[in-house]
Amino acid sequence: MFDHYPKWSQEFARKYLSRTINTFLIHGNVHDLVALKTDEGTEFNRLKSFLSDEFFGARDFVVFYDRASGIYFRDKESQQDFNQAIAGRDSIVGTDYAKKMPKDPVRVMSLLEQYFRLRLDQKKSIALIIDYAETIVPMSDAGSTGNEDRTSQVYLSRWxxxxxxxxxxxxxxMITENLADLNKTIVQNPYTTEIKINIPGEEDRLEFVKFETKNDDFKKLSEVSPAIIAQQTAGLNYVNIRSVLSNARENQEKITFDGLSENKKDLIEAEAYGLLEFVETPYSLDNVAGHTHVKQHLRQAVKALKAGRQDVMPMGYLVCGPVGTGKTFLVTCFASEVGIPMVKLKNFRSQWQGVTEGNLEKILSLLKAMSPVAVMIDEADAYLGDRNAGGDSGVSSRVFSQIATFMSDTTNRGKIVWFLMTARPDLMPIDLKRQGRAEEHLALFPPHTKEERIELYEAMAKKTSLKLTEDYIPAVVQQGLKTFSGADMEAALTRAKFRAAAEGRKKVTPEILDAALADFIPPTYPEEVELQTLNAVIECTSKELLPERYREMDRNEILSTIEELKFRVG
Structure with missing residues (x-):
């Protein structure tokens, strides 16, 4: 009966036909087009047009309302009927609403209720569509809800x-992009139900690309096939894809693979309100110095993903180790090698009530639509918060719960790969570190052997584009006279280049390099670094990934040392 409808509207129809619920909260990808299958093919219409003309096409009256436009109707006859009813009311109570219709929710709801009761009593059928519902009944605590919002809640709950x-x-x-933006009284009302519109999948995107380009000479429009466009636009909705195609058509710029990737990145970042940032690097795991066993493990993950074995992938990784050991660089290199996009979550928290949860809901929906994708969260111990956090009306605990629930959804295994990075994994709640969320714990350490030190030096020399007057490996590196992390080595080599430039040289001499390395004093916080190192040892979930000297250490002794260091460090 409803096979030609999108899945979400089929669910909508089934729930409505149960005759037990009349109030629906439509959320998610609500500003996109809706695909409708017809005898002539598939049509794409705006959501409100689909609802009024197709879904509620048989209703006697379809009424729209939002704060900006006020009340308006699907057709002139309905509008005239409403105006006549309001004019009759005006003559009785002395108002002049027929001449100047109010837009504020309190007066609008009062007028609509009187009109609805009048027409329902006459056995008329009515559909009310409230757009931008979050502006009518916004998220707020009971104590901070204004009188206007309370009145709107009463009307909607009563209906x-x-x-x-x-x-x-x-x-x-009621239409809203983020369900978290709506007042909880409405969302949790047992007489309302939620309907989510998801971002279109690959098959849907392919169908839309073919629909949009049916009158084009496709070879003049794009260098890549419709199937590739559909594949590479994961996370984009129909409107975004139309924008890409229109840009190519109007500006006569052929769609290329690289251009499509760049467009996708820009559109998704804009769609996420700038709360997601794509992380790109020209480097691969070959550019990562040391960490041999960790790289080997990640390369096995790369092979699994490329072979389509998403079922064997961990839900996520906890990457820990002292500061400067290259946690962020390692993870970005992994994403580059596996060929999937990596995004970094930016600060989605807001001072305004309900906005934080709404931002996070938007981000998580996009991540699901973008899969496969890797998600990087740096300084995860501070970023993700805690289930028991307080002092912000429960926002932090709700955010933590949202993220933890999403991370543990096994349908995302191998599709959304989480990388939680921190130098202090002991500060992270166990809920996030357990199996089923951040399952693999990778520990990174500064180089300890001569081979590791030389590998680090050569990798950083390449990264900093260090040019020497002759092949040379400093004695301080070979003999391990100083301990350098990756960040330390990069800073020291950059300083050597600076000294050479100050002397008017384009290349660095061994003498300048030795002097720069000898002069370099890394910021030393020995107890903090030791604490971070031992925490990484304790957190690591594979003995093979630990350096030799840590593998046989007594764990109880390590835990005791950690407690002492915590007491001293504070």
């Missing part, structure tokens, strides 16, 4: 369970 409205052919649809 949801009023026997007359339930017995009649009446439907109220």
């Amino acid at each position: 949801a369970h009023d026997p007359m409205f339930l017995a009649s052919d009446f439907t109220c649809v």
